[in-house]
Amino acid sequence: MIQYQKILELADEGLSLRAISASTGHGRPKVTEILQLAKDKGLESPLLDEMDDQWIEEFLYPHKSIENSGYGMIDFDQVHKELAKPNVTLSLLHYEYEVSCRANGKIPYAYRSFLRHYKSYADKYKATLRVRRKPGEIMEVDWAGSTAFITDRDTGEKIKAYVFVSTLPCSQLSYAEATLSMDLNAWIGAHNRAFQYFGGRTQIVIPDNLKTSVTRHTLKELVLNPTYREMCDYYGTICMPARVRAPKDKASVEGSVGTLSTWIIAALRNEQCFTLDELNQKVAKKLEEFNHRDFSKKKGTRFSAFEEEEKFALSPLPLKPYKMAEWRTAKVRPDYHISIENRFYSVPYEYIAKPVDVRVSEHLIEVYFKHMRVATHSRLYGKFGQLSTSKDHMPDNHKLYIEQTPENALKWAESIGENTLRIIQYLLDTYQVERQALSSIFALKNSSRRYTKYEFERACKEILSITNRPTVKLIQNQLKAIKKKDAEKALEKDVSLHEEFGFTRGKDYWGGKSK
Structure with a gap:
């Protein structure tokens, strides 16, 4: 040899x-x-x-x-x-x-x-055996059963900290961090930081059947939490929750939970931390020690196995981490607004009384109707009762009222004619309160929608020839009179045409005898 x-x-x-x-x-x-x-x-x-x-x-x-x-x-x-x-x-x-x-x-x-x-x-x-798990394929996630603690500086009270654990089954590389709750914000944030720690994303994520990840999971139906589903879509990964009462579906993370409970949570049992950041710094230090420990039966460590045999298989991450958003439902009010935390956001008036889905993120409110986005607003903060209203969402008559300013009124009058402009200028000059003048002009604008520009200008001209103090009522009456007069003239013309071009042959033509 x-x-x-x-x-x-x-x-x-x-x-x-x-x-x-x-x-x-x-x-x-x-x-x-x-x-x-x-x-x-x-x-x-x-x-x-x-x-x-x-x-x-x-x-x-x-x-x-x-x-x-x-x-x-x-x-x-x-x-x-x-x-x-x-x-x-x-x-x-x-x-x-x-x-x-x-x-x-x-x-x-x-x-x-x-x-x-x-x-x-x-x-x-080889540190990894690829018969059961392919590199870069699966990330398993869960909460550890044991809890860590931080100490209140003032009272000395011990406050629970829950430990999130994520594992790549192929290389067995793990990530852990402590949070003060197990709510949706903590769950999504921990996922973001786990992806950042691994430096890439896997094809599949396997969580447990928590409410933060799964709304309903039966043999016939699987409904994911909308926010969790959106996060998975953002990272381009598939969520495949473990079957109910089937721990083998995420055996790697179950094993890592037990091991990390020993090497991190139990190892910190005598440490005293006063803030969550301080606790997580110590968790991160213990995590690095854990991932760099030699395998008992194989050459290498979890970290070296990941670097050599799994890191290359992870898909690249988006440029920015997923931003937490919460989905809610709301009903559009009669004033075409929805209420989110006692602040009001407009929706196109066509959706009044209809239910809509609302995506609430840190800086944005997005409204969806049957999966189609119909409105977007910057999120309001501060005092309750604030309004965020878009003119595009208003009915036409509301738009007219909102757009009432002296400048807009004069511009509108100028587009009709000289006499209309004189009357609008007169109304603006004579009313002591500008809002009263604008209300009168708004009434005229509403009336103008039923008449042509020619008819409106003609009415204003005739009123100015009669009085130097025109009123809205006078103009409205004159418009009606003009409309009626024009209708009568049209009828007379129709009758005269009928008389001029009717039958003229008479009874002699048809063989009749005159008496």
Whole structure:
């Protein structure tokens, strides 16, 4: 057998390839190959007692134990690499291996033997085994059963702090933080920080059946909390809650909860923290120690396994973390406003008396009707009773009233004619209170909607020819009179036309006799 152990030890002492080859009796190409393989796989001196020549050979050439058996060789490194890709399974890789073996005249291993050899290889040489979990596929989340505490400075009272735990099952890398509640704000915020800690997002998130994540979960129906669903959509991940009373669906996080309860919560039992930030600083320190602890039965740590075998598979995060938003329902009031925390926001008047969905975020209020956004407002803070009203949401008559200003009134009058402008200017000059003048002008505007500009200007001209003190009532009466006079003239014209162009043949034409 090749003296692998001696080659590595001599190389560690700084001997040249020529000297190592002369000392071991192996050719320089073989010595170079062994040293390169050892470097690629991270095998360095000093070696452990169990790392004899047989162990090193199996480590550097895992396929050697089966290459002389007549079966086709399995490239375990390639299998492990390919298995990390989306939708690639061991059954697919075994099929490709079978095709390759038959093309080269080799006997392929059966699927069970293929699995056994891969599992033996991964258990021994890799920190992660990809038979059950693919890298970057799943993030499991939960609250720890045990609680931490912070101390009130004034009273000395112990206040509970709940520990959020998130785990990547493939590498077993975990994240933890303490919060003062388990409400929706804390739940969403913890997810944001977990994604930031891992530096990417997984394809699937598996929570428990908490109210902050699941509204209803039965055999026939799954309804997610709207805010939690929106967060998952924002990150482009799929939420697959664990089945009710099925802890195996998130076994990794269940195991991490127990372990982290020991290595973080129990480890801090004698520490005294007065603020949540102070507690989380100590939690973060313990978390780093936990993630960098060596595996008991494998080489490496959770962090090294994540860096080498899972980090590359995570999808990139959005530029900004998800902003917390809460969904509510409201009914549009008769004044086309909805009430959110005793502050009022307008909605198009067509939706009066209809139920709408409202998305409430820190700075924005968004109103949806049947999944279509119909209104958006900046969120109001401060005293109750404030209004946020958009002119676009008003009926036409409300718009006219709101837009009443002296400037708008004069501009409107100018668009009709000179006499109308004189009357509007007169009304603005004679009323002592501007609002009274604008109310009168508003009444005129409403009247103008039933008449043409020509009729309105004509009425104003006739009123000014009669009096120097025109009133709204006089103009309205004159408009009616003009309308009536024009209608009578039209009727007279119609009658005259009928008389002029009616039947003129008479009785003589039809054979009648005059008396």
